[in-house]
Each structure stands twice: as structure tokens, then as C-alpha cells.
Amino acid sequence: MEITRIRALRGPNLWSRHTSIEAIVTCTDDERDITRLPDFETRLRARFPEIRFLEPSSPDHPFSLAHVLESAALGLQAQAGCPVTFSRVVETVDRGTYQVVVEYTEEAVGRLAFEFAEALIRSAQENTPFELEPALHRLQSLDEDVRLGPSTGAIVQAAVARGIPYRRLTEGSMVQFGWGSKQRRIQAAETCSTSAIAESIAQDKDLTKELLHAAGVPVPHGRSVTTPEEAWQAAQEIGGPVVVKPRDGNQGKGVAVNIRTREEVEAAFAVASTICSDVIVERCISGHDFRLLVVGDQLVAAARRAPPQVVGDGQHTIGELIEQVNRDPRRGEGHATSLTKIRLDDIALATLAKHGYSVSSIPSKGTLVALRNNANLSTGGTATDVTDDVHPEMAARAVEAAQTVGLDICGVDLVCETVILPLEEQGGGIVEVNAAPGLRMHLQPSYGKGRPVGEAIIANMFADGDDGRIPVVAVTGTNGKTTTARLIAHILEKNKYRVGLTSTDGVYVNHQRIDTGDCSGPRSARNVLLHPDVDAAVFETARGGILREGLGFDRCDVAVVTNIGVGDHLGLNYINTVEDLAVLKRVVVHNVAPKGMAVLNAADPMVVDMAPSCPGSITFFARDRHHPVIFTQQAQGRRVLYVDGNVIVASVGRREHRVALADIPITHNGAIGFQVENVMAAIGAAWALGIPWETIRAGLATFVSDVRSAPGRFNLFSYRGATVIADYGHNPDAIEALVRAIDSVPAHRRSVVISGAGDRRDIDLTRQTEILGDAFDEVILYEDQCQRGRADGEVIGLLREGLSHASRTTSIKEIQGEFKAIDTALASLAPGDLCLVLIDQIDEALAYISERVAQ
Helix, strand or coil: CEEEEEEEECCCCCCCCCCEEEEEEECCCHHHCHHHCCCHHHHHHHHCCCCCCCCCCECCECCCHHHHHHHHHHHHHHHCCCCCCCEEEEECCCCCEEEEEEECCCHHHHHHHHHHHHHHHHHHHHCCCCCHHHHHHHHHHHHHHHCCCHHHHHHHHHHHHCCCCEEECCCCCEEEECCHHHCEEEECCEECCCCHHHHHHHHCHHHHHHHHHHCCCCCCCEEEECCHHHHHHHHHHHCCCEEEEECCCCCCCCCEEEECCHHHHHHHHHHHHCCCCCEEEEECCCCEEEEEEEECCEEEEEEEEECCEEECCCCCCHHHHHHHHHCCCCEECCCCCCEECCCCCHHHHHHHHHCCCCCCCCCCCCCEEECCCCCCHHHCCEEEECHHHCCHHHHHHHHHHHHHHCCCEEEEEEEECCCCCCHHHHCCEEEEEECCCCCHHHHCCCECCCCCHHHHHHHHHCCCCCCCCCCEEEEECCCCHHHHHHHHHHHHHHCCCCEEEEECCEEEECCEEEECCCCCCHHHHHHHHHCCCCCEEEEECCHHHHHHHCCCCCCEEEEEECCCCCCCCCCECCECCHHHHHHHHHHHHHCEEEEEEEEEECCCHHHHCCHHHCCCEEEEEEEECCCHHHHHHHHCCCCEEEEECCEEEEEECCEEEEEEHHHCHHHCCCCCHHHHHHHHHHHHHHHHCCCCHHHHHHHHHHCCCCCCCCCCCCEEEEECCEEEEEECCCCHHHHHHHHHHHCCCCCCCEEEEECCCCCCCHHHHHHHHHHHHCCCCEEEEECCCCCCCCCCCHHHHHHHHHCCCCCCCCEEEEECCHHHHHHHHHHCCCCCCEEEEECCCHHHHHHHHHHHHCC
């Protein structure tokens, strides 16, 4: 068995909506049926007993090693605790070659699972050891390392529940919610609205107390010191048990409470000063440690925290009791789990010693042994939910503290006997105000019920009904994608949207090109959705990107499918037939939002067949108003677009909107049929988005197919009395449409300049010139800049073969180089002639033609 390619499908894809790893796997004849491998399954199950039952789907489709790889990669992730359920194996047209697709939740974990699955299979084949437990441990550890922590994860889950899209921006906890100009960002429990000044104030414990005291919020008396002597002097001034803590700290690090003697104060100062040179000494308030969570102007959760502790049983040592507590599956290292393991460090040892214990002490049954004085969860503490018990005045004080500091999400630490009374009545006080507070204690408290704090944070970031999405239109098909996408973007711009557009010739944001090259894939789409100045997005969505990574978005408001025709790029990446291509393009339709719209070409049966896959509604378009699909759709009172004489009609029920073809420049009064279809598709998309009809008409009237608006799409030039048309037509359907379009352009003599892409099938290359040979007097062939795996002269040979039975062509020339071929064609033009130049290098060729015609 050989794995020749592994891809991560990071969005909705050909196989499912799940993020998945896709592998190309080649098996020998014996490996195509594991029953031919003696004792293989027995050895496999001995190494991985939990692997699911290996059984063929039918006698004609035996269970291969590729299927074993699928089962193992999915099963290993599941055993490691990953919530994965989807997998699939598809045999390709190449004998013994399979596409294996397995869901993942974290890409790195999915890739590692494939590595272990392959190692497991080889181990069973070669009868060598395979250590299952270490493999599962590595997968679990990696998953814990890379997945979102509980605080960030809770916010993300709340966003997903509301339909708000998200994207993880780093390997840490920085996440973007929403798209474009509606986006918001978080880092753990800190949002893009969290003031840097407020965060700085919260980190400065002394300044925080000063501001809270000025606002009348109860705080413990104390001051900042820089030496052990000053610390002891401050403790004497306070005259009772004190708290010593770093002025700038978090997670309870370096905090010592309830200390009295000079030795204790100086030792606490030494610890705190390693974190911050300024140390605070303040009055130790008696009572319990509480954390109140404020989001916006609301108290949303409260918890009583207890320090890490064990309960004696009269039999086990303190060290053994700690080990028992740490076996709780809720406890882990760091913040990945709801509780953190108790650490037996110097602070814990010192706390034990203070109470006359050591690690080897055996406390009597029922004795509570504290291992720290502070109650942070990050040091092993526990939490009990008390949200429902908080007195309204205490809640108001917590909100006031957060607003005084300026935090939109704030963890307010206070010490008092109970939360059922106001702070002032019991001598309690607020001891700290925290930015980016941990949410674990509220989500999964040790005791009591969890609180929906993630939902509260999302509700504070996004108003009711706001899902953070901008309008998204995805355009796919074989021909017409770029022009249609550009026209839709132009109409949206007329509606005062700042539009992000991706296409085969670049990425544009608000008219400015920010990236060049073929940008019709998911990465460019994701980049547009990251851009803060984008109010609406239009994505040309090509087959290659869907195959490589899937879609760059989870769903779109409008999906446009221009056509499938006889297809393009067939024979690549196991897309071998028009039916295969249609299934791939259907991915866009399949991921329309439930309230969205698919705009489909009614004249193309392959496109019509996509309609049942759409979760939303359908608009059909076709030039022929009497087409059966248009007739049926219209009779059902649903949206259609068709041509009636010299107007485009948009009809739904009894309502009609009519746009004269004379008012749409790119159609040349309706003479260019494929442009009429592109216009109908664009109208359907704008209509679906609710764009006003006066805006749609204005957009159509001001869009021209020139080098600037639609480069390489039927660009017209005048050269010494002759007509020159430059187009990027590169497949038989496109060339047939071009030939039909120029039939309406009068000309004495017609010539065409053409090359071909080497990655097309032989039949597609010859078919192009078969069409041209019946429509042009002269054909000038040139070698494409990139032969894409073809030998020199091979493409031109196929193009010439297509001209072997030409009914019109009388002159064939072969030229090396695109620009030289253009020069050759222009040199032979006379007034009244027409020349079609099928360009390869769009920007360079158009610039060259523009320069030549200007001479």
C-alpha cells in the first residue's frame, strides 16, 4: 500500500461539510481484498481491538487496505476522544487506486492519525509490534495542545449555535467571529472591544484599588512596596493578617494570604517580587473567596472558590491523597480541562509546613488539609456555583467595579462571608479586577450547575438577530464565471457596498486589486472574509480550489452556476466526466444558506439537476422563455429570468421586472448570447440579495466589457479599420459561444489566434480548432507559455489535427510566442476584417494589444 498524496479539506467539499483529510492510496492486487492476506485481520485486531468491523459493502467491492486505513484513521481519533464520525472510501478509475476521506476536528491530529493508521497496517502486514497506547496518548496530547481551551471553546460554541461563522487566527486562542466589516475578534475571554488601557489598569493592582476606592467600591487597605523592609513596615501599619501579592500578576501567582509574622511577610515578598518588582501588602479580609463574572453591564455568573485541598482518611499520606485527587478525569495540565491537577511545589510544601504537615504525613479521617492559601483554579482549586444567591447590591458593586476599570468582560474577585448580603454589611471587599478572566469555573463548576457564559459574551458582541455575516455570492460553472462575478460585484458597488471580489485574475477590495494571479480558490475567499473593509463578497469558485481544500466559507447567500456544457479540465484529479464535474460544482449549491438562493441555468440539464441539492430556493434563467424548465418554474409562481424580444424579464408570481437589452452594453443589444446569459445570472443574484431594481438597472447600464472591467472577456479593439476581439476562451463550449457571438459582427475576412493548455485532454484541444476551422479564414497557432507536461510542439500538433477537415480555413500558420502571433495577425488585417485573439497571458497580452492598436 502506498499513500501518494494527503490533503486537508478545510471547508465544505466534494465529500461532506466536515473538515477532512483526503488521501490517495494505491493497493496491489492482493491488497485490494484483505481476505487474500493470510491472518492479516487477526493480526490487525490483536494490535487495535476496537477497530470497527471490516466487511465489504458488496461482493463486487471487496474490503481493501484503503478501507482498513479509513477505519483505522477514524477509529484512532475516536479512541483518543476526538468527536469524529464521517469517513469514506471511493475507488477511482485507476485499478487499485482509492480516495480515502476521514473527518478531523484538528488538522494536526487528523494527519497524525493517518500516520499511525499506516504504521498499524504495516505492523499487521509484517507482524511487527505496534504500541497502541502510546499512539493514543500522543493523539490525545496533541489534541489537548492544539484544540481551543474551555473558555475560548465555550464562546465559539455559543457563536456556532447562533449561526455566526468563526475562524481561528492563531494556534492559540485568537478567533475571528463574523466576516468582513461585521467581524469581531476575541483572544480567550478578551474581545476586540476590550480597552488596552483598561487591561493595563486591571494588571496594576494598586491603581485598580485606587480607582475603585475613589468610586466608593469597598477595597482592602494597603499599599505598594519594593523591599522586604517596606513590606514588613506596611504589614505593621495594617496591624493584622495581610495579603502579599505582585502588583502586576495573574492566575494567583505569587499570592500569599493570611500571613502575620515578619518571616512570613519577607518570604511572601521574595516570591511575589520574582513576578513583579512592586509588591502589594494589604489587609487580609476574612471570609470566602468569590469570583463574579461581569459581561457588559450584567453579572452573568458567580462562584465560590476553594483552595486545592485533600481530605484525610487516616490511612494514606498527603502525597497519596493528592495522587488520588489528580486521577479525577476532569483534572489535567494547564487549562484544557475543567479542573487543573494539584501541584506539589514549593508553595504547597511551605503551606503544609506552616500547618505542621509534610508530604508523608497521614492526616486523620475527615481532616481538611489545604495545599495553598489562594483559591485559583489554575493552581488546583475548586469552584461552587453561587450565581443565584448573589445579592443585587453586591452584583451592582461588581458591575460598577468592571465599569470603573473599563472592562467589557471582567472577573471580579472579592472576599466576604457570603454573597447573600451586600459587601458593606459584612466588611467584605473587592480584592482584584481581572481582564481576560478564565471561564472554566462557571462553565463546569466542581459543584452546582454550569452557566452559559459563552452565550453571554457572544450576546454582548453581537446584537439579537445579527449573525456577523455579510452577503456572499459564489459563482461557479464552466464558462462565464469571471464576467458574471464582476458584474454582480459592480451591481453591489452601486448599492454602496464595499465589495470583495475573487476571480481568476486577482482579488479586489473596493475597486483596488490587492492580489494577482488565479485567485478563484478558498484561500483568497478566506482572505476577503478577513478584510475589515468588505461589506459584501463575490467569489468566483473554480473546481481546483474545491478539490484542494473545499470551499472558503461554510455557506453562501447565493450560488450561481453559469453552465457545465461539455466541461473543462476533465481527466484531472479523478474528475473524468461531465457528470463528475457537475457533482463537484454542485458543492456550491449544496452549501447555500436555508434562506438563500441558487441561480441556475435552465438550459443546461446538468445544472438543472443540481436544484434538489439546494437547501434554499431556486431561480432559473434561460434565453428561451418557452423552455420547459422555465415554463414549469413560472407556472409554480417561482423566480425565473428569460428573454422576451429585446428585454430581459424577471418574473415571480404575477410580478415582473423588465430590463431592455439596449440598456445593457455588454450584450451589444442582445447580439452576444453568452453575455445575455451572464447578465441574467447576475440579475438573479442581485435580485436574491434584495438589491433595489433601480440599482440593478444602474449597474447593468454602467458595466462595459473593456480591459478594465472584464479583462480577457470579449474585449473589443479597433485597429486600422478592422475589429479585434480578445478573449480568454479556452474550452470547446467557450469557443462555440464566441463563434456564435461574432457571427453577428460583419467582416470581410476572419482570422483567429489560438493556443491550448497542455493539461486539457487531446479531444478537447482538437475540438477547439474543429470549431474554429468552420468559422475562420485564417488560423494562427502559437505555443502556450506553459505546456503543463506536454512536449514542445505537441499541443500545436493536436490543434493542427483539429483543422484537418476545416470547411472554411484556407491558411494555417504556426508561430513561436504569443506576442509574435498577435503581431502576425495584426499585420495581415485590412479595413473591415475581424480578428479573434484567444489570449493566454491575460494582463500581458491585453496590455500588448492595447499598445499596438494605439500606435
